[in-house]
Amino acid sequence: MCFEIKMVNLQGKDKSKFVSNMFNRISGRYDLLNTIMTAGMHYSWRKKATKYLKKSETGMFLDVATGTGDFAFEILNQKIANKVVGLDFSVEMLNIGQIKSEKRNFDKKFVPVVADAHELPFADNSFESITIGFGVRNFVDLSIALEELLRVLVPGGNLVILEIVKPEGKIMSRLFPLYFEKITPRIGSIFAGDREAYTYLPQSVSNFLTSTQLAVLMTKKGFKKPVVKKLAFGTVAIVVGQKNE
Numbered sequence: 384m385c386f387e388i389k390m391v392n393l394q395g396k397d398k399s400k401f402v403s404n405m406f407n408r409i410s411g412r413y414d415l416l417n418t419i420m421t422a423g424m425h426y427s428w429r430k431k432a433t434k435y436l437k438k439s440e441t442g443m444f445l446d447v448a449t450g451t452g453d454f455a456f457e458i459l460n461q462k463i464a465n466k467v468v469g470l471d472f473s474v475e476m477l478n479i480g481q482i483k484s485e486k487r488n489f490d491k492k493f494v495p496v497v498a499d500a501h502e503l504p505f506a507d508n509s510f511e512s513i514t515i516g517f518g519v520r521n522f523v524d525l526s527i528a529l530e531e532l533l534r535v536l537v538p539g540g541n542l543v544i545l546e547i548v549k550p551e552g553k554i555m556s557r558l559f560p561l562y563f564e565k566i567t568p569r570i571g572s573i574f575a576g577d578r579e580a581y582t583y584l585p586q587s588v589s590n591f592l593t594s595t596q597l598a599v600l601m602t603k604k605g606f607k608k609p610v611v612k613k614l615a616f617g618t619v620a621i622v623v624g625q626k627n628e
Contacts, residue, residue: 399472399499402521405580406450406473412575413476414451420570428614428621429457429516432545435610435623438463442511445470445535447500448518452480452493454545458514459489468494468510470503500528505535512536516545520591529604539628542606543621548594550617559618560589594620 409416417425432454436444442464446455449469458464471477477495484493498504500522513532522528532542550556563585571581592600597620598609606624613620 396523399523401583403472405577405583406471407475409571409575409577409580410451410473410475410479412577413479414453416571416575416581419574420567424615425453425517426457428545428619429454430461431612431614432514432516432543432621433457433461433463435541435543435621436463436512436514437541439511440465442537443468443509445505445510445513447471447513447515447532448521449480449495450476450516450518452483452495454514454516455480455493456483456487456489459487459492464512466492466494468496470496470498470500472497472499501531503531503535507534508537509535510537511540513540513542514545515543517547519544519546519597520587525600526604529601529606533605533626536626538626540626542601542624542626544597544623545619545621546591546594546597547588547618548591548597548620549588551593551595552617555616555618559616560585563588594622597622598624 444458444464444467446467446469449455449471452469455467455469458467469480474497477497481495484490501524513536519525536542550559567585568578568582572578575581594611594613598611601609601622601624607627609622609624611620611622
């Protein structure tokens, strides 16, 4: 119990260091665990999220918290963009993403960048669209990150967030935590040998926002009329915000 409270209370640089080290540790099993825990549904969720992106043959896209690159590769597979910058602060996750990009012949279209979402190393109005898959709940300061994302997005461009969220319905708000908090650490222990990382995962969701709250925050930070699409009985959401033209 003390261990769990310690993780919940992580803030600032402590949280950033913990999350970065955690993803470096589990990078080799990350894709497998994603598939097991979602019964393979994470692939279809990304496909649905890409429907909110505007196709661009010449523009550059940014995939933040790209991890091993699956969101970026889905965009490239569908030829929505010709080039995607995949940004993450976990070097080991990006290394796997680079290997995957070469196997898919995307090595010239996928550009891995090690950086922090709170301090994006890009000029204003650099990207036509930005995506984030299962990453925003790990941000140290979501408000600052949203300001940075808005800054580097072109006017009229979309930010598409795909995230596990706290369900708002009465039934799922009770059932989901039971599954996530009890089963997920066991799966992580068995298949990744890392119970700690997969104890953090359900905690990160329980301490995060609902999809409605995320949309409200995006509006406060300057995004125009966010759209919310709920999936998986409200436990996963696509939240889309546009930068004013």
